[in-house]
Amino acid sequence: MSRIVRFLTRRRGGKGWHWTDIVTWTWLVGGLLIMFGPAVWLVGSSFKSPAALAEFPPTILPYVTQKVTVEGYDKPLDLYEATLEDGSTVVLAEVRRIGVMSQMVDPAKPGEIIKVNIAKRTPVREMSFATENYTEPFTHFDFVRYLWNSVFVTVTATLITLVVNSMAAFALSKYEFRGRTVAMLLILATLMVPLSVIMVPLYSIVSALGLFNSLWGVILPTVATPTGVFILRQYMLTIPDELVDAARMDKASEWQIYWRIILPLTAPALAVLAIFSVVWRWNDFLWPLIVLSRKELYTLQVGLSIYSGELNVQWHFILAMTVVTMIPVVLVFIFLQRFITTGIAGTGLK
Amino acid sequence: MGHIKLTNVKKSFGAVDVIHDINLEIMDGEFVVFVGPSGCGKSTLLRMIAGLDRPTSGELAIDGKVVNTVPAADRGLAMVFQSYALYPHMSVRQNLAFGLENTRMPKDEIAARIAEAARMLEIEPYLDRRPGQLSGGQRQRVAIGRAIVRRPVAFLLDEPLSNLDAELRGSTRAELAALHARLAATMIYVTHDQVEAMTLADRIVVLRAGRIEQVGTPLELYNRPANRFVAGFIGSPHMNFLEGTVESMHATRAIATLAGGHRLEVPVGSATVTKGARIALGVRPHHIALGGGEASIPAKIRLVESLGAETVLHADVAGQKVLVVAPGQHDLEPGADIGLSLSAAPIHVFDDKGLRLDHAL
Amino acid sequence: MRMDESGRSGLSQIAMMPIHFLMGVLDAPLRWLQRATGINGMAAFFLLPNMMIFGVFVLLPFFINFAYSMTGGTALFLPDRSFVGADQYARLFDCGSYIDPGSCAEDTFWTAVRNTGWFVVLQVTLMILVSLVTALILNRELMARSFWRAVFFFPVLLSPVVVGLIWKWILQRQGLLNFGLYSLGFDPHVWLNDRNWSFAATIGVSIWAHMGFYTLILLAGLQAIPKDLYEAAEMDGTRPARAFWRITLPLLMPNLLVVVVLVLIRAVQIFDEVYVLTGGGPGTSTLYLTQYIYETGFAAQLRNPGLAAAASILMGAVLVVLTLLQLGLGRSEKKGGRK
Ligand SMILES: Nc1ncnc2c1ncn2[C@@H]1O[C@H](COP(=O)(O)OP(=O)(O)O)[C@@H](O)[C@H]1O
Numbered sequence A: 001m002s003r004i005v006r007f008l009t010r011r012r013g014g015k016g017w018h019w020t021d022i023v024t025w026t027w028l029v030g031g032l033l034i035m036f037g038p039a040v041w042l043v044g045s046s047f048k049s050p051a052a053l054a055e056f057p058p059t060i061l062p063y064v065t066q067k068v069t070v071e072g073y074d075k076p077l078d079l080y081e082a083t084l085e086d087g088s089t090v091v092l093a094e095v096r097r098i099g100v101m102s103q104m105v106d107p108a109k110p111g112e113i114i115k116v117n118i119a120k121r122t123p124v125r126e127m128s129f130a131t132e133n134y135t136e137p138f139t140h141f142d143f144v145r146y147l148w149n150s151v152f153v154t155v156t157a158t159l160i161t162l163v164v165n166s167m168a169a170f171a172l173s174k175y176e177f178r179g180r181t182v183a184m185l186l187i188l189a190t191l192m193v194p195l196s197v198i199m200v201p202l203y204s205i206v207s208a209l210g211l212f213n214s215l216w217g218v219i220l221p222t223v224a225t226p227t228g229v230f231i232l233r234q235y236m237l238t239i240p241d242e243l244v245d246a247a248r249m250d251k252a253s254e255w256q257i258y259w260r261i262i263l264p265l266t267a268p269a270l271a272v273l274a275i276f277s278v279v280w281r282w283n284d285f286l287w288p289l290i291v292l293s294r295k296e297l298y299t300l301q302v303g304l305s306i307y308s309g310e311l312n313v314q315w316h317f318i319l320a321m322t323v324v325t326m327i328p329v330v331l332v333f334i335f336l337q338r339f340i341t342t343g344i345a346g347t348g349l350k
Numbered sequence B: 001m002g003h004i005k006l007t008n009v010k011k012s013f014g015a016v017d018v019i020h021d022i023n024l025e026i027m028d029g030e031f032v033v034f035v036g037p038s039g040c041g042k043s044t045l046l047r048m049i050a051g052l053d054r055p056t057s058g059e060l061a062i063d064g065k066v067v068n069t070v071p072a073a074d075r076g077l078a079m080v081f082q083s084y085a086l087y088p089h090m091s092v093r094q095n096l097a098f099g100l101e102n103t104r105m106p107k108d109e110i111a112a113r114i115a116e117a118a119r120m121l122e123i124e125p126y127l128d129r130r131p132g133q134l135s136g137g138q139r140q141r142v143a144i145g146r147a148i149v150r151r152p153v154a155f156l157l158d159e160p161l162s163n164l165d166a167e168l169r170g171s172t173r174a175e176l177a178a179l180h181a182r183l184a185a186t187m188i189y190v191t192h193d194q195v196e197a198m199t200l201a202d203r204i205v206v207l208r209a210g211r212i213e214q215v216g217t218p219l220e221l222y223n224r225p226a227n228r229f230v231a232g233f234i235g236s237p238h239m240n241f242l243e244g245t246v247e248s249m250h251a252t253r254a255i256a257t258l259a260g261g262h263r264l265e266v267p268v269g270s271a272t273v274t275k276g277a278r279i280a281l282g283v284r285p286h287h288i289a290l291g292g293g294e295a296s297i298p299a300k301i302r303l304v305e306s307l308g309a310e311t312v313l314h315a316d317v318a319g320q321k322v323l324v325v326a327p328g329q330h331d332l333e334p335g336a337d338i339g340l341s342l343s344a345a346p347i348h349v350f351d352d353k354g355l356r357l358d359h360a361l
Numbered sequence C: 001m002r003m004d005e006s007g008r009s010g011l012s013q014i015a016m017m018p019i020h021f022l023m024g025v026l027d028a029p030l031r032w033l034q035r036a037t038g039i040n041g042m043a044a045f046f047l048l049p050n051m052m053i054f055g056v057f058v059l060l061p062f063f064i065n066f067a068y069s070m071t072g073g074t075a076l077f078l079p080d081r082s083f084v085g086a087d088q089y090a091r092l093f094d095c096g097s098y099i100d101p102g103s104c105a106e107d108t109f110w111t112a113v114r115n116t117g118w119f120v121v122l123q124v125t126l127m128i129l130v131s132l133v134t135a136l137i138l139n140r141e142l143m144a145r146s147f148w149r150a151v152f153f154f155p156v157l158l159s160p161v162v163v164g165l166i167w168k169w170i171l172q173r174q175g176l177l178n179f180g181l182y183s184l185g186f187d188p189h190v191w192l193n194d195r196n197w198s199f200a201a202t203i204g205v206s207i208w209a210h211m212g213f214y215t216l217i218l219l220a221g222l223q224a225i226p227k228d229l230y231e232a233a234e235m236d237g238t239r240p241a242r243a244f245w246r247i248t249l250p251l252l253m254p255n256l257l258v259v260v261v262l263v264l265i266r267a268v269q270i271f272d273e274v275y276v277l278t279g280g281g282p283g284t285s286t287l288y289l290t291q292y293i294y295e296t297g298f299a300a301q302l303r304n305p306g307l308a309a310a311a312s313i314l315m316g317a318v319l320v321v322l323t324l325l326q327l328g329l330g331r332s333e334k335k336g337g338r339k
């Protein structure tokens, strides 16, 4: 036993496989399947027709039963491959099913009904992408509205966040005044007051301001983010104060110093905050759920959750809408992943 | 134009007094250098003149007008910062233009001024580069250019050469002197380097811990330092100080005994010292001669630094370190005994508080 | 090269023109303001918008929350509500036995507390384990490390609603999981209709969704450990397991503590993905505190904002303790820590 261990450890660092390598790769490959698998499955499912979705066991790819129009029948009929009593297999169209027996016709000879046991027939299938899952919600569910609401909330909230947070960060990093530390502590203390703790009174304040059932009611409470002020301030502290002094000697007003000197130089931190803000606001759920009760104001997240909670869930639409909701975040992930991961590792914010 | 007057100016940061009661008058067109060790308050003083910091008390006047509450932008001064403080996201041209645009100056006037300054400072080839693409020396010129285009009442320069290498510092120093001659504007120049102070200044203001130690022309400071601090600060290498006691006095001179027992005649009269008083004798390294003889002070060599044209000797006189700069080359070994002669040297005498004791006249 | 650069800056200049114009227009009145208030007055001006929003939407609710918790009735506006003192708290704590939620007047609250308690204990433990193992693995010499890091990070950016739906779809009767079991010859199961499986699913899904974030923080900590420490240990003949306990873990401790507290704080507040995944069910088996507050305050037939406020204050107290714990740990670490 110990010899085996020694044998294995001896090869460590060499070209051989150590047991830790096996654990590593098992974990990684397993991780790959578990992390990406569900999302891939979701995307695959979103192209299936309602009938294919209800099937068990499910198919990996979207298949539908081929249909054929047969003379004398109004609706297109499903095609099956049936095994006849004489053992031959033919392709027949099903007219109706009675118990375990299926009445079928040969599309070529529509007059004659052939009875086949349902165990003796298998559907003829073809691959087909149900793109109507994606197109129909646009008319069906006010989907465009939700999309627009989400985009509006995300963009507006992010812009306001950037302006308001950077102004505060500028004041807190480049001016000396009484109460500066208090202001900073107050802002940081906000981290201790999450939405779930103040949602009842916040709701009443938002209502009192007339912002209930308004997208602004979703936007405004989120824009004074403490994390935003914090990372911008940390960044601005690295900009030399002498630049501000130089600008003052150059007859710049404080406002000009803010937007012509400090803002351009804070661009990297602003970009990080912008990305985070977009993801935060796009994904926001509980607060919009509370503030928005009129259907035409729903954001994507709220709309999705409401429709998926209905008794008769129309999964084919829900899945497609979920995929659409994922798209911006996946784009952010693909293009800015490295940027974000270094940002998180550096600041520990989410 | 460019006359600056400080009256009883004080500055404290919180409980810490940084500037104590400064009185100073700077004439129009004068090149004044504030010199002193790091942390003595030179920058703070300059920033108060600039308007970037407010004096805690006292009065600051430019051209006869009290400007205590006038913001920096409206004082008509320009400043060159130690770090240059060029706007990193703007091209050189934009850096120069920024201050002028803020005064809503017409575009062609701005262009003309930039062109003139660029020619004067030979920075034309870099006008469209960013500061990050320039060398230290080039950035330095741009920083000066940014001040020049403003045509200020006075230039304030805070250690503008300290980020340059030694060679560049020398040449830029000469250019600055030429620039001052050409512009004939008031310049206030802050440095901790006494060589810069000596070479550039019309007048030097020596600061120490927020107080003015002495104001005077470079040679006044060199020849008649008001106290031990100034004496030690001005001149390179530093002045030697030998501790001693007054033994006997005459009308215009006294006899002092040095720590090692050696006696020396010093040029102070009975009006200024009393017998038994502890004094310090200041002698510049260049003024000490090597040589034996009766009157010479015995010393032991610790270290020899041969620079070719001259030789720097670190010697020991009865436990006190003495630096000697002897012209030419000398074949001496550490540990050798030598004699030091002060007969030709100007001797500065300071009392036990470090104040200069004047020659009886 | 040169032209390319000037061309790009020219383009961005055009794009920035409206902003420049707007900012320029703002400059004149603000210069005037600066003349009136002085430079430090401008600091107040810059701080004002953020502080106002912050005051109205964070501080104010925070304080009136206490007032809410002492009023009764279903009315929403504070002036319309009747003062009931500590009744709401009394109601929350009115229990025959605290171990048995059924014996409490407000049994759903205690169910939520119990569920949340179990959830926190199990989820935090598993989350830390999984994240730590993943971080350790990613810290090895790997081919394409940034790819693997991205693999585990991917779900972090997904919205909780999307996360909930993805897994609801997988765990449903005709879902992928049942398909897998079926292929292996097992019977399908309706996971989310089963109290225990449903609870387990909320833990699993929340770990799936967030582990990448904590892995990243831990990985940053691991990568900050100087490699020469391990080389020195190897020279001393230290076995890898010992190196882990004596070098890796102690040096990772600051990051690990941060992660533990962050996971704790977020676990206590769990809501979004669970609400979409199970809706708190079946029954009340996955009803957690935030959902209890939400439903008591807004959704329940018999709305009781006062009760919701009282419950949220209790939850806030727990969060404050946890946050202070983090600050305290951070400080002691800074005091004794490496530079
Ligand atoms: N903003 C400030 N707050 C507190 N102390 C300061 C500030 N600025 C300068 N000081 C202190 O004032 C003293 C003088 O600083 P400074 O004028 O920069 O010195 P110098 O330029 O001569 O090196 C130093 O001791 C410094 O620590």
Ligand SMILES: [Mg+2]
Binding pocket: B042, B043, B044, B158, B159
């Ligand atoms: Mg200084």
